[in-house]
Amino acid sequence: MIPLVGLVVGLLLGRLFGVTAPDWLAPYLPIAVVAALDAVLGGLRARFDHVFDDRVFVVSFIGNVVVAVVIVFLGDRLGVGSQLSTAVVVVLGIRIFANAAAIRRHLFKA
Amino acid sequence: MSSDGTADEAVAGPLQRLWTDVLAPRGWRTDVPVAALALLLGLGFAVSLRTERASDGLAAARPADLVTILSDLTTRDEQLQRGIAQLQEQARALDSGNAGVALETAREREQELAILAGTIGAQGPGVVVTVSDPQGSVDPDVLVDALEELRDAGAEAIDLSGVRIVTSSYVVAGPSGGLDVDGVDVRAPYVLSAIGDPQTLAEALAIPGGVVDAVDAGAGAHAAVAQRGTVRITSLATATTPRYARPEPSASTP
Numbered sequence: 001m002i003p004l005v006g007l008v009v010g011l012l013l014g015r016l017f018g019v020t021a022p023d024w025l026a027p028y029l030p031i032a033v034v035a036a037l038d039a040v041l042g043g044l045r046a047r048f049d050h051v052f053d054d055r056v057f058v059v060s061f062i063g064n065v066v067v068a069v070v071i072v073f074l075g076d077r078l079g080v081g082s083q084l085s086t087a088v089v090v091v092l093g094i095r096i097f098a099n100a101a102a103i104r105r106h107l108f109k110a
Numbered sequence: 111m112s113s114d115g116t117a118d119e120a121v122a123g124p125l126q127r128l129w130t131d132v133l134a135p136r137g138w139r140t141d142v143p144v145a146a147l148a149l150l151l152g153l154g155f156a157v158s159l160r161t162e163r164a165s166d167g168l169a170a171a172r173p174a175d176l177v178t179i180l181s182d183l184t185t186r187d188e189q190l191q192r193g194i195a196q197l198q199e200q201a202r203a204l205d206s207g208n209a210g211v212a213l214e215t216a217r218e219r220e221q222e223l224a225i226l227a228g229t230i231g232a233q234g235p236g237v238v239v240t241v242s243d244p245q246g247s248v249d250p251d252v253l254v255d256a257l258e259e260l261r262d263a264g265a266e267a268i269d270l271s272g273v274r275i276v277t278s279s280y281v282v283a284g285p286s287g288g289l290d291v292d293g294v295d296v297r298a299p300y301v302l303s304a305i306g307d308p309q310t311l312a313e314a315l316a317i318p319g320g321v322v323d324a325v326d327a328g329a330g331a332h333a334a335v336a337q338r339g340t341v342r343i344t345s346l347a348t349a350t351t352p353r354y355a356r357p358e359p360s361a362s363t364p
Contacts (some may be wrong), residue, residue, distance in 0.1 A: 001133045001134070001141075001149075002135060002141040002142065002144075002145045002146040003141060003144040004133065004148070005145065006144075006147075006148040006149040006152070007145075007148040007149065007151060008144030008152065008154070008362040009152065009154040010149035010150060010151060010152025010155075011152040011153075011155060011156050012152075012156075013149075013152070013153055013156070014152065014154075014155065014156020014157045014159075014160065015156050015160075018160065019160070020157065020160050020161040020190070020245055021158065021161040026161055027171070027172050028292055029158045030158045030162070030163065031153045032154055033151065033155050035148070036115055036142060036147070036151040036154065037151065039264060040147075040148065040151060041116050044132060044145070047132045048127075048131045048132070049199050050131070051183075054140040054143055054144055057143075057144055058143050058144070058147060058312040061147045062147075063348045065242065071158070076172055076174075078175070078320050079174060080174075081172045081173075081174055082172055082174050085172075098164050101316055104223075106127065106131070107124040107127055107128060108124050
């Protein structure tokens with residue numbers, strides 16, 4: 001419940017202050033968001049599986065975001081930034097779908 | 111009615127499972143760090159959305175993407191430049207050549223139609239028919255016959271005693287002798303001027319039982335046909351704007 005409140009507060013803050021990402025962050029923020037989304041869905045799934053651990057969640061959340069951003073950043077340096085960001089988004093997308101499917105099975109038994 | 115726990119669990123709906131498994135508080139030590147990360151996620155999401163909407167996508171684009179976009183734009187620019195060159199070429203061609211010819215043709219056509227409509231004067235070879243009728247024995251229909259005969263023979267412009275004859279012209283008996291041509295009182299001798307091939311026009315009038323014969327049959331009346339190298343018709347008809355008829359585009363000739 002409290003995490004949900006946190007999410008909503010974050011969304012509202014982002015909307016209210018009307019900040020846009022600084023230029024150096026702009027290319028990486030969407031990737032970071034997708035990575036965080038993956039971690040959150042993984043956490044939800046863990047809760048349904050009754051194996052949720054807050055430390056694991058925090059580490060996986062931060063680790064996910066950092067790895068995704070670093071991969072894309074390295075790709076940019078190497079001149080394959082757009083391809084690598086596509087790769088990251090595809091992999092994370094597949095994981096998000098898998099986690100969403102597991103959550104759906106838990107919720108609806110189907 | 112069974113009341114054992116397994117049945118309850120099976121009956122529990124998705125919302126209840128959502129509550130017990132996910133939403134139910136688990137103590138501050140677990141919830142607060144997770145909530146902080148969730149807040150970060152929400153913040154990042156909102157900011158990304160806003161950034162994406164605020165920029166035209168270029169500010170956030172990576173150099174490699176920018177290069178692709180630039181190259182696309184260059185290609186498109188070249189295409190458009192080629193298009194401009196082609197169109198300018200066309201414009202020049204139209205200005206100098208074909209358009210000039212088309213305009214000339216249109217002007218000529220306008221003149222031809224104006225002659226047919228009687229809105230401008232006309233000159234050219236033709237015939238002048240003088241119908242002398244001192245005793246008033248020539249009926250209007252003889253004159254109408256004469257006009258039709260001239261038209262059939264290809265007369266392009268006709269004048270009857272100073273009245274330009276056009277498609278809407280009429281010839282009836284005048285109220286006090288003479289003729290009423292398009293509302294104008296015309297007295298004998300009637301002078302018909304027609305522009306066309308003089309030979310053909312004269313022959314058309316002179317056929318046995320034709321116009322000349324019909325006029326000559328009247329008491330004291332006589333028709334004299336003179337072929338002329340140049341006949342001038344200066345009388346004009348008033349062009350009327352059709353009240354009901356409108357151009358039908360699909361049926362017009364170019």
